[in-house]
Amino acid sequence: xxxxxxxxxxxxTPTKHGDKRGYFSEVYSQAAFDKAxxxxxxxxxxxxxxxxxxxxxxxxxxxxxxxxxxxxxVARGRILDVAVDIRRSSPTFGQHVAVELSAENWRQLLVPxxxxxxxxxxERDVEVLYKTTAPYSAAHDRGVAWDDPAFAIDWPAPPxxxxxxxxxxxxxxxxxxxxxFE
Numbered sequence: 001x002x003x004x005x006x007x008x009x010x011x012x013t014p015t016k017h018g019d020k021r022g023y024f025s026e027v028y029s030q031a032a033f034d035k036a037x038x039x040x041x042x043x044x045x046x047x048x049x050x051x052x053x054x055x056x057x058x059x060x061x062x063x064x065x066x067x068x069x070x071x072x073x074v075a076r077g078r079i080l081d082v083a084v085d086i087r088r089s090s091p092t093f094g095q096h097v098a099v100e101l102s103a104e105n106w107r108q109l110l111v112p113x114x115x116x117x118x119x120x121x122x123e124r125d126v127e128v129l130y131k132t133t134a135p136y137s138a139a140h141d142r143g144v145a146w147d148d149p150a151f152a153i154d155w156p157a158p159p160x161x162x163x164x165x166x167x168x169x170x171x172x173x174x175x176x177x178x179x180x181f182e
Contacts, residue, residue: 001036004097009083010038010110011099012071025106027073028131038110040069042131047075050121050128056155056162058118059084059144059171063179066137070111070130072119077126078102079119084151086144086174087114087181094174096151101128114181116144120155120162142179143171150174 002011016025026032033040048057059082062068072081084096100122101107111117119128146155146168155162171177 004099006083006085006092006095006097008085008112009097009115012108012110013106014108016106027108028071040071040133042069042071042133044132044135046130046132046136048128050077050126051124052163053121053124054158054162055126056118056120056146056157056164056168058082058168059116059146060118061086061116061142061144062134062137062140063142064140066134066140067113067181068132068134069113070117070132071108072101072111072117072128072130073106073108074101074103075127075129076103077124078104078122079126079128080122080156081109081111081117081119082153083109083111083115083117084144084153084174085114086116086177089182090114094150096153098153118146120157122156142177143168144177145171145173148173 014025014027081101082098085092
């Protein structure tokens with residue numbers, strides 16, 4: 001497990017065993033998480049596919065009682081994965097961690113409750129998988145603007161900007177977001 005600039009966000013790189021046939025990796029182990037003091041119970045697995053380079057998904061989070069920890073990994077391609085601290089009482093409030101995750105580097109990012117999460121694809125045909133500790137709830141789904149200057153995120157967007165969903169174009173800036181964590 002590797003620390004990041006914000007200690008609550010962790011980089012996890014599972015061991016990969018390979019030979020001429022290919023490889024095997026235990027990408028998640030409840031026992032290993034428990035041993036590391038990460039007492040999380042994942043209840044849902046999600047899988048997203050992005051056809052184009054420059055697809056940006058986020059910055060998303062869910063409010064209690066459906067707030068989610070996320071364990072994010074890439075099965076194909078590369079992304080820049082971003083976690084923004086939206087805990088108002090945190091000394092790192094408004095700061096972010098940005099980590100490249102890829103099928104090649106095998107890294108995973110643990111994004112805890114209290115963080116908004118987003119990623120942008122760095123190439124075509126990207127598949128991202130992530131586990132969550134709470135199920136999706138449309139009534140608790142929230143976000144903040146991906147391009148809020150308060151975050152100073154250096155998005156590697158293509159000319160003309162990233163490819164966004166209509167929902168992700170409309171999130172408020174951090175200073176105007178009503179439903180953050182205390």
